[in-house]
Amino acid sequence: MTRKILIIDDDDDIREATQLCLEIVGNWEIVTANSGKTGLVVAISQQPALILLDVMMPDMDGLETLKQLQVNAVTKDIPVMFLTAKAHPAEQRQFTQLKVSGVITKPYDPFELSNRIAKVLA
């Protein structure tokens, strides 16, 4: 079972910090993408075990990216966890109806994030 995680986030620092954290805490193999478009390409090419997907991104946002992932046979079964800075309950509600493995609210505890990923992948 691969331990490769794809992080798609347009914020450079978040990508890097999250990557470092997951590498250190969970010993995961991390690949990153700075946009939805890039993320799709990486997901297809790298076949990560799980994708951490930022919701708010320019051009193609997280929801659109998720849709694209789910319509692609290669990526449709990859569990996706949303990373979102939208903390309002009304905002969170929309995610529950989507087929995602989890929603992680920014800022997050790197250990908890790791635990959540581990649970999904277990």
Next chain:
Amino acid sequence: MNNEQLNFKQPQHPQRIANDKADSLEMLLHRMINRIRQSLELSVILSGTTAEVRSFLRTDRVKIYQFKPDGSGEVVAESRCDDQINHHLPSLLGQHFPEEDIPPQIRELYLKDRHRTIVNVAANQIGISTLTDEHEGEYIQFRTVDPCHAEYLTAMGVQSSLVVPIIDEDNLWGLLVSHHHCPRIVTARELEVVQLVADQTSIAIAQSNLLESARVQAKQEASINLVGQSLHSMTPMQLQQALQQTVVALQGSGGRVYIAPPNSDSEAQLYVSGEQPILLPRKKKASIPLEEHPNWQTWLKQAIESDSVIQPWAIGYASSKSIVELALNLLPSQLERAFKPTNIKSILTIRLEHRQKILGYLSIFRQGVDIETIWAKRPDRDDPRNQFPRQSFETWRELQQNKARQWEKREIELAQILGSHFAIAIFQYQLYQQIRTLNASLEQRVEERTTELQQTNQQLVQEISDRLKTRDSLERLSHQNELILNSAGEGIYGLNLEGITTFVNPAAAEMLGYQINELENQPMHEMVNHSTAEGVVYAWQDNPIYQTIQTGEIHHVTNEVFWHQDKSNFPVEYVSTPIKEKEQIVGAVVIFKDITERQIMDRMKDEFISVVSHELRTPLTSIRSAIGVLSSSGLDPTSSKSQRLLEIALDNSNRLVRLINDILDLERIKSGRVTMVKGSYGATEVMIDAVEIMQGIADKAQIQLAIQPLSVQVRIDRDRIIQTLTNIINNAIKFSSPHTSVEIAAQLISNDIVRFQVRDRGRGIPQKNLETIFDRFQQVDASDSRDQGGTGLGLAICRSIVQQHGGQIWVESTLDQGSTFYFTLPIGYQVDTRKEQSHD
């Protein structure tokens, strides 16, 4: 006894004498009748008669003696022998003779038996002839004369007397008497002639009486007419005049008319003329008219009762003792005192009555008169010698002073007639007054009623005016209400208990897309398709407005939906309030507004919060992750990963600080809480300052910064404009390729506006972003910007600063060729001395 014996003259030639006598008799009669015809005056006739008789009889004295009502008598006509030498008998003319001289029994014989007497004192013989004798011609019976009679005649100096009664109708009027100083025979013929003369005298007396009566009647009628005329129009003045005329007509010295008050409201009226009794007021009481004095009234009452037939009261009294006593009996002392100081000696009072109504009293007063009587002898009833024949005819003058004048019958009758005229006049006057009073009271009532009506009218006018005012104010109020309703931005409509619209304001109609009249009298609930927030159409009974109408509850509702006439809908907020009239709910008023705009604003605010939250969480995420790992993983802090995490944490901390600063800054500038501290600065100098700040970054990015100077002073907040310029220059540097230049320039585009521009040769901005680039967190590429340390608020802050200076900011760009940012500033020389700072 024969005719010869009667002859007292011896005839010289009897036949001739007889013829002469016959001639003279006829002549005598003829003259007598002529005299009576020629004169209507009795005194003339009587004196003529005596003269003719004396010339016929040739005696010393012929007189006519008239009886008075009391039986006494007076010589009223006389003829004596005018021969001074032969004046044998004295004149008796005007002398009075007491009643006892010719006692009643003698007078009775004169009247009933028509005795004529011929006395011959010397012969001690009296001849008596009665006219009622059945004997033809004159028949004289002789007998011895009564010695008293003979003595009486002798005392008078008379030896021969002839007495013939003068009868007026059935009364003994008087006597025709012939006296002679010596014995004389009276023949039957002579008696016959004298009788004829006496008869003629009777006729003359009757005629004279008739004439006198006619005269009195004429005078009375004249008085009545005069008084009647005065009374005719019956003004007080003429009543006074009528009273005066009445006083004159009745030969009074004064008079008065007392008119009793016709009713309790009025007062008595008193008219006086001439002399009046003086009724002193009783102890401390107001003086009252005589007629109202209780004693007077009692006296009158007694007078009426004592002789109820006689309506007027004629009371005579005088100061002479006997009559005063009578007067005292009749007049109570108090009233008598009223008359005492006056000359009034007799009163005639007529009660004025008309139609059984006593209207008042007419009183006439008369003064006393002095009566002088010449008596043929001194009457002395106490003298015993009066039992004997009269011895002396020495005349005696009696003077009765201030004697009451008796009211004669005709005077009383006149007074009665005048009284009735007064009564009628007063009655009519009172009637007239009554009518006038009635008219006056009618007029007064009409006037009062008119006044009342006028007052009512005024009240009515006032009321109408008040009502008009009320109506006006109601109209004003209504108009104001209408204006308020019309002006209100909120939609307002009223419903009755059935939910039918009773009124709608224009705002409501406009919001719903209808004309007002299309909504009135319609069920509003159906017209607006009132729906819940979720868009479900309400059943009317479930509608909160229905609840208001039913229960009176006030409902504040937000986010429900009304439908427009064009089938679109909009969110509404409304308040439904019950309309109550006397505690009864009669409907509801609904005030609503379209909250579409507000919802948009709310959404924008939510979005902004969401964005801010996102932007804040983003650097925090990196910091949290880095610190979380570093603090708990046991990672070697000196490892490169640790170092990198620390760097990320630090960078993002700074980023977070910048972000928070920018958010606060932007909000403060936008809200105007940061005032622009303006001063006069040269445009070139400001550009240089900004370039100097950015020079390090530019050098690092290998970008050349070039300035195109402009010598102009601008009123600006220097720091804020430098902030703006550096922000724009920073962006330009960020998105420019190395070895390119960024040009900073300023240019006057009008007299008072300077335009700054920053031009780069970078990759340019997509067209769709040109409008939004100045909005918050609207970077073209966030990753890029964050990579460059931007917060996404820089341009928004720039726009706020420029706008606070009254300028505009925009960008022109061509992809892959570069962008030019412009902003304008007014030179702004309306010097603000307070904040003027010169930095040149």
